[in-house]
Amino acid sequence: MSKVRTTEEWKALDAKSHLHPFTDFNEHAKTRGRIIERAEHIYIYDTDGNKFLDGMSGLWCCSLGYSQPKIADAVQRQFQQLPYYNNFFQCSNAPAVELADRLVSMAPEQFSHVFFTNSGSEANDTNIRLVRRYWDLQNKPNKRIILSRNNAYHGSTIASASLGGFEFVHNQFEKLHYIEHIVDPNWYKNGGDLSPEEFGIQAARALEKKIDELGEDNIAAFIAEPLQGAGGVIVPPDSYWPEVSRILKARNILFISDEVICGFGRTGQLFGCQTYATEPDLITFAKAVTNGFQPLGGVLVSEKVASVVMASGGEFGHGFTYSGHPIACAAALATLDIMESENITDRVRSDIGPYLQKRWAELAEHPIVGHTRGVGMVGSLELVRNKETRERLAPGQMSGGVCRSNSIASGLVMRAVGDSMIIAPPLICSHAEIDLLIERATNALDKTAEHFKV
Ligand SMILES: Cc1ncc(COP(=O)(O)O)c(C=O)c1O
Known part of the structure; x- marks a missing residue:
């Protein structure tokens, strides 16, 4: 339990020893928030x-x-039953098993499996690993490049921040060299004199242009949020996703829909890809899956990808101590119960x-x-x-x-x-x-x- 302190004492202690995410440390030490x-x-x-x-x-x-006391109750019960065990070495636990099954049954029909992480960032790192494995196992080692968009946010590990499209972030570390960005479908900022619909087509065709420039045989995947959240809630014009979908269908490139914000009802469908009628091969999820009460993220994997990475290739050298943490999964199951019943x-x-x-x-x-x-x-x-x-x-x-x-x-x-x-x-x-x-x-x-x- 935290001690009782005055507000000034809390702020002084915070400024003394706590570095905050995405914060100007110097400014925060002075203003204290x-x-x-x-x-x-x-x-x-x-x-x-x-x-x-x-x-x-x-x-x-x-x-x-x-x-949401039902989530707290579920966490408390799981604490008593099994507060932790890992999912390595052929082990599993009931909440992780149930949650994987439940997420697959809720997701669009092409999805068959789930890989759990603790966050959206780790889930996008997992996507990079899965995508690479998928192409390697099909003897297409040149398919390495991942396409993303300016002002995208995909997380804050080195890999997921490289996927993201913020220049000021890229300027603070060495961005992964196999990630390339195209224009974001922000009509208000980038549309000039075009109508939103004309601009939507133009922004989508930037994907086609980039594929032609880099060569389809060198491109592994395209990652995108259904609508770009942290980049400023960039809602694409209606013409954008149909054109992107046409391009993706014509090209042999995997599509990752990053649903860390759009997932679990935010856009009026369970997943944003359903709102925009796209057909991803991988879905990134996190955040609202536990209502934010426990850290949990993951990747929904389509049968197309799962069948390849499961068929051969031996051990997948990737995973986290807390992948499928029983308490986080119990919180997610309770969250999904509430979402469904209400x-x-x-x-x-x-x-x-x-x-x-x-x-x-x-x-x-x-x-x-x-x-x-x-x-x-x-x-x-x-x-x-x-x-x-x-x-x-x-x-x-x-x-x-x-x-x-x-x-x-x-x-x-x-x-x-x-x-x-x-x-x-x-x-x-x-x-x-x-x-x-x-x-x-x-x-x-x-x-x-x-x-x-x-
Ligand atoms: C679309 C998207 N992807 C990934 C992430 C990263 O998730 P996390 O902060 O859980 O690592 C975020 C976080 O805001 C996000 O908005």
Whole structure:
């Protein structure tokens, strides 16, 4: 149990010894941030006595909010029964077995197996290993290159950060040389004078061009999020995925759908690939599979890939101490039970998702909002000074940070990605809670407009 300390004592101790992920260490040591003390339903509370509506579901993971005693009970029971055992050396455990079977039965029909990890990053590392194995075992050793997209986020290990498409991240380490990036389907930023539909086709054809440039026989796989989350909730134009699917079908390249954000109902279908009618060979999952209450990720493997890697080749030299951890798997089973019994995905598709989208789109009327977009329970908006010219509020992408601070001051956790503001609230929000989210987001936009004198 943590000791009782004052908020200032917590912050001082945090600054003294704790390095935070994706944080400017120097700045944080000075500003000290917030200490989150407890959470309930869709709200988080800090040690300064503030209550926030969590518009980001933690980090896109607490889709069922924070009050889910059935998950806690399942974890507690598993603790008593079998708190740990590994899945190496021909061993397994009941929750891992059940969860693998359950995930396969929920997934699109081409999927037959699951490989467990602790995170989305590790799952994408696993994808690289599986894809390589798949081609090697078919005597195609030249198929090594993996294609990804600018502004993609696929994790933070060396391999998954190489798959990701953030230049500032790549500049901080040696990116793997066999990963190549193409344009992201962000019409607002990259579309110029093209209509969204024209741009969607153009962005998809960048994949075809890259395949021609590098040679189909050298390309192992294409990895993509159904909609790019951490890159700014980049919702592709309607024309994008059909064209990408056409290209992928014509070429002998595996497709990895990274569903770490889109999976488990976020877009109104269980998986984002179902929302966009794509046919992946591998699916990356993590986050909402346990409602964020336990670390768990993994790869759903299609029969096409599984049949090859299982048929021959001996031992697959890859795995983690906590692959298929019984407690994490028990948490996932309880999470999936709740999702099923409360028809969460159907509700996102037919009720709360459309309601959020309707209310979020109204923000486009605000003087500093140039564009809104979203699907299901995710949304983003672009901050601008001039809607016609798309001139930004301030140089150096600083408007997002100002708006985020204003959002926090208004009692809403909204995230900034450059000059975009993004949300991914819990799937269990009521209409009144969405109204409250919109009211607080509007308040943050008003204060930001005032700050930049618009
Ligand atoms: C699409 C996507 N893939 C992979 C990851 C990495 O997951 P993790 O942080 O669990 O390693 C994330 C994390 O946000 C993600 O959004």
